Amino acid sequence: MDLTLEEFAAQVGPDGPVTVAGSGSQGGAVVEVRSVTAPSGIERIDAAEMVVECGAATPVDELRDALAEHGQTVALPPGGTVGGTLAVGRSDVTRLGHGPMRDVLLQTRYVSAAGKVTKAGGPTVKNVSGFDLCRLFVGSYGTLGFFGDVILRTRPMARTTRWFRSDRDPLELLRDVHRPVALLWDGASTSVRLDGDDGDIARAVDRFDLRDAPGPPPLPGPHRWSLPPAQAMDAARSVDGSFVVELGVGVVHHSGGIERPEPDAAIRALHDRIKHEFDPTGRLNPGVDPLSPPAVG
Amino acid sequence: MTVRSGTFRSVAHRTGADEVVDALCAVIEPSKVRSGATEVRLYRRDASNMTGRAGAVVFAETTADVQAAVRVADRFGVPFLARGSGTGLAGGAVPPDGAIVISTSKMNRILSVDAINRQAWVEPGVLNLDLSKQIAHLGVHFAPDPSSQQTCSIGGNVANNSGGPHCLADGVTSAHVLALEVVLPDGSVTVLGGEAPEPDGLDLRGAFVGSEGMFGVATKVCVRLMQNPPDVATMLMEFDSVADGAQLVSDIIADGIVPAAVEMMDRLCLVAVEAWLHAGLPTHAAAALLIECVGESGQVAYDVARIKELASERGVANVRTAADDAERAVLWKGRKGAFGAVAQIKPNYYLHDTVVPRARLAEVIEKVYEITARYGIDVINVFHAGDGNLHPLLVYDAREEGMVDKVHAAGREIVTFSVGVGGVLSGEHGIGLEKRDLMPLMFSEIDLSAQESLRRAFDPKLIANPNKVLPNPATCGDMHAVPDGAWI
Numbered sequence: 001m002d003l004t005l006e007e008f009a010a011q012v013g014p015d016g017p018v019t020v021a022g023s024g025s026q027g028g029a030v031v032e033v034r035s036v037t038a039p040s041g042i043e044r045i046d047a048a049e050m051v052v053e054c055g056a057a058t059p060v061d062e063l064r065d066a067l068a069e070h071g072q073t074v075a076l077p078p079g080g081t082v083g084g085t086l087a088v089g090r091s092d093v094t095r096l097g098h099g100p101m102r103d104v105l106l107q108t109r110y111v112s113a114a115g116k117v118t119k120a121g122g123p124t125v126k127n128v129s130g131f132d133l134c135r136l137f138v139g140s141y142g143t144l145g146f147f148g149d150v151i152l153r154t155r156p157m158a159r160t161t162r163w164f165r166s167d168r169d170p171l172e173l174l175r176d177v178h179r180p181v182a183l184l185w186d187g188a189s190t191s192v193r194l195d196g197d198d199g200d201i202a203r204a205v206d207r208f209d210l211r212d213a214p215g216p217p218p219l220p221g222p223h224r225w226s227l228p229p230a231q232a233m234d235a236a237r238s239v240d241g242s243f244v245v246e247l248g249v250g251v252v253h254h255s256g257g258i259e260r261p262e263p264d265a266a267i268r269a270l271h272d273r274i275k276h277e278f279d280p281t282g283r284l285n286p287g288v289d290p291l292s293p294p295a296v297g
Numbered sequence: 298m299t300v301r302s303g304t305f306r307s308v309a310h311r312t313g314a315d316e317v318v319d320a321l322c323a324v325i326e327p328s329k330v331r332s333g334a335t336e337v338r339l340y341r342r343d344a345s346n347m348t349g350r351a352g353a354v355v356f357a358e359t360t361a362d363v364q365a366a367v368r369v370a371d372r373f374g375v376p377f378l379a380r381g382s383g384t385g386l387a388g389g390a391v392p393p394d395g396a397i398v399i400s401t402s403k404m405n406r407i408l409s410v411d412a413i414n415r416q417a418w419v420e421p422g423v424l425n426l427d428l429s430k431q432i433a434h435l436g437v438h439f440a441p442d443p444s445s446q447q448t449c450s451i452g453g454n455v456a457n458n459s460g461g462p463h464c465l466a467d468g469v470t471s472a473h474v475l476a477l478e479v480v481l482p483d484g485s486v487t488v489l490g491g492e493a494p495e496p497d498g499l500d501l502r503g504a505f506v507g508s509e510g511m512f513g514v515a516t517k518v519c520v521r522l523m524q525n526p527p528d529v530a531t532m533l534m535e536f537d538s539v540a541d542g543a544q545l546v547s548d549i550i551a552d553g554i555v556p557a558a559v560e561m562m563d564r565l566c567l568v569a570v571e572a573w574l575h576a577g578l579p580t581h582a583a584a585a586l587l588i589e590c591v592g593e594s595g596q597v598a599y600d601v602a603r604i605k606e607l608a609s610e611r612g613v614a615n616v617r618t619a620a621d622d623a624e625r626a627v628l629w630k631g632r633k634g635a636f637g638a639v640a641q642i643k644p645n646y647y648l649h650d651t652v653v654p655r656a657r658l659a660e661v662i663e664k665v666y667e668i669t670a671r672y673g674i675d676v677i678n679v680f681h682a683g684d685g686n687l688h689p690l691l692v693y694d695a696r697e698e699g700m701v702d703k704v705h706a707a708g709r710e711i712v713t714f715s716v717g718v719g720g721v722l723s724g725e726h727g728i729g730l731e732k733r734d735l736m737p738l739m740f741s742e743i744d745l746s747a748q749e750s751l752r753r754a755f756d757p758k759l760i761a762n763p764n765k766v767l768p769n770p771a772t773c774g775d776m777h778a779v780p781d782g783a784w785i
Contacts, residue, residue: 014620025589034389036767046656047550047551047553047656048547048548048550048551048656049550049655049656050550050555050653051687054657066759072553072555074525079722089495089500090495090580091494097493097752099406099468099472100494102466102500102503103471103472104420112747113744116743117743117745118747119740119741119744120744121749122652122721122739123654123719123720123721124653124654124684124685124719124720124721125652125684125685125722126366126460126464126469126652126681126684126685126686126721126724126725127652127721127723127724128457128460128469128507128722128725128726128727129721129732129736129739129766130459130728130730130739130740130745130748130766131504131507131508131509131511131749131752131766132458132503132504132506132507132550133504133747133748133749135471135500135504136499136500136501136503136504136751138500138547139499139500140499140500143623144499147403149391155555156553156554156555157553159553159599172394172414174413174414175413178526178592179524179592180522196592196593196595196596197596199601200592200593200594200596203593203595204353216728222446224495226493226494226495226496227493228414228491228492228493229414229416229492229494230411230413230414230416230492231437246494247513248414248415250434250493250494250496250700251494252491262498263497264487265485266481266485266486266487267487267489267498267501267510270481270487270501270754270755271498271499273753273754273755273757274751274754275752276754277751277753277754278747278750287405290496290497290498291497292497293497
């Protein structure tokens with residue numbers, strides 16, 4: 001890494017407002033606040049352990065390229081830094097097959113509000129030693145601590161990856177296609193990503209009338225809804241505009257917006273107590289509230 | 298200090314406890330509240346070898362019952378803990394002094410199942426295997442499958458973030474819980490996470506799973522269901538050396554294949570299991586790997602062929618492939634029943650649960666043999682090799698003088714060595730009381746204080762299953778529940 005954890009901790013320091021800058025792809029650092037940058041660089045790729053260890057400022061694209069040379073990949077969407085992507089915590093359209101981003105982070109050494117390097121989680125793919133701070137930190141928008149370095153769970157790249165389109169009933173596809181990586185419905189047809197064995201994929205093509213597609217469909221924006229998957233299709237249709245529904249997941253990419261539900265009082269109180277415990281003076285990413293997250297493109 | 302059964306004091310000696318029981322009976326149907334000496338004695342322990350002391354037991358049937366019990370605990374400042382089936386091995390459900398034990402075993406309904414979107418709401422007392430059996434006709438299952446799955450509950454799985462052989466490919470409980478209705482330690486009821494994939498805010502669901510009852514009580518659980526695989530292949534591979542078998546595990550993963558399960562049994566385990574199962578297990582082998590590949594037929598065929606090639610390069614002595622579901626069931630029965638089989642050897646056992654990098658498996662197992670031999674203890678190794686999750690089973694006779702101390706000393710060496718090679722304290726059993734005081738092997742004071750911060754945020758009064766997981770001397774001063782026989 002280009003910076004040691006101790007050097008990063010010294011930059012964060014023990015007091016005064018501070019924000020952490022990644023690549024700016026996910027909304028960027030807090031403006032008009034002293035800004036620090038986490039260590040960058042890949043320390044270790046171990047395909048036999050299905051893990052990678054890297055600095056939080058490492059670009060995801062660089063990480064994915066390096067992993068590909070070892071036949072591995074990681075369920076982080078491209079474009080940002082590893083730390084920024086984890087801090088926002090939003091998966092890409094492969095969530096149906098590859099799971100949510102929160103399952104990727106095995107261990108982190110972060111810098112706390114007191115400016116101390118603090119370890120959460122453990123280096124192995126299976127670990128229940130102590131409370132699960134890693135999952136708490138994914139999606140916490142850097143309000144509880146700043147990621148310094150991370151150990152991520154990787155997965156082997158599929159032997160074949162292909163995108164298709166299908167006009168079949170989307171619920172039939174959701175019910176019957178075996179473990180698709182993505183099913184994306186735009187109101188007329190469904191994009192299907194299948195990973196795996198060529199013979200299996202050929203059988204699915206025949207069975208479900210799949211036709212080749214160059215890749216995933218363009219995702220409408222600027223809105224990203226999160227709904228129970230059983231409600232997502234009807235909800236998407238009920239609002240004017242273009243949309244893509246992640247079937248079986250419940251994320252809707254839509255040109256129109258909907259109201260977000262208000263969190264209940266117990267959830268608000270828990271958030272306030274957690275923030276107070278981890279950052280009593282509110283110095284980390286001041287003004288950012290994970291319960292009212294900034295809009296992300 | 299040890300609280301043995303003979304030293305248990307009756308409720309009459311504890312007027313404070315009487316008040317608590319009266320308060321419970323005022324807000325919960327009295328037939329659901331038990332405080333008789335014999336009844337509370339039944340709830341003084343879990344499946345570990347530690348015992349504590351319950352003040353009262355509440356057999357909750359609804360969220361309202363749980364909430365009422367927690368509010369009484371909050372009002373009187375007495376500890377409470379939720380209890381599922383009591384199959385935990387780390388003492389997580391051992392009640393601290395006078396605790397209100399809230400049994401969720403009667404909250405055992407499957408509330409809803411959506412087989413298309415693969416979600417189900419269940420109550421915490423639903424048994425793990427019952428859930429998968431009840432929904433099998435819909436073509437789906439709940440992936441975590443601890444060896445205790447016939448008796449352990451979903452609520453207990455949530456508390457311990459339980460694993461099982463088939464978590465290699467699909468992940469442990471946290472990856473299969475979408476939402477939790479919980480009673481927080483202040484008595485408020487809320488939902489953490491949600492059916493929606495990206496609820497605003499912190500992942501409180503993720504923080505709660507694996508919190509060993511210290512963040513509150515889960516009263517409803519929304520679980521993720523997985524499609525049943527169209528094809529399954531199960532192989533038993535024999536090896537003349539443990540090291541060859543262990544190395545094959547790394548070879549398989551490094552080759553880009555992630556089987557559904559990769560389990561190892563060593564010779565003493567094979568001998569013990571074969572003695573009662575009579576399944577033709579290779580009792581002459583140094584070790585056997587039970588490998589299962591699932592998925593579509595093309596993928597399964599490819600994986601099986603490639604694994605056989607890799608095994609051949611590692612000198613596999615024999616490969617037995619299950620011909621049908623019946624043979625597959627027998628092979629799995631041997632694996633999951635291994636712990637019971639040790640009664641063939643000695644009357645007592647102590648089961649460990651560390652995780653090490655796969656590449657270090659062979660070295661750590663050799664070390665386990667060396668340590669146990671030095672102490673004169675028999676050891677069986679039967680474990681989730683694919684995850685690097687070791688389960689050395691120290692087999693002994695507690696009546697032999699000094700043997701219990703030797704077992705504890707050997708265990709501590711095994712755990713310390715595992716962490717030293719880049720492993721962790723527990724893969725699926727949790728920390729509980731058992732490994733509480735070993736947490737500093739993995740975590741600094743700063744690291745532990747961060748975990749304590751999260752706990753205080755959920756439970757400012759520290760009444761939810763106190764004295765577990767964190768070795769904070771400030772909070773374990775009145776912990777009288779750890780017996781002499783406990784290894785902590």
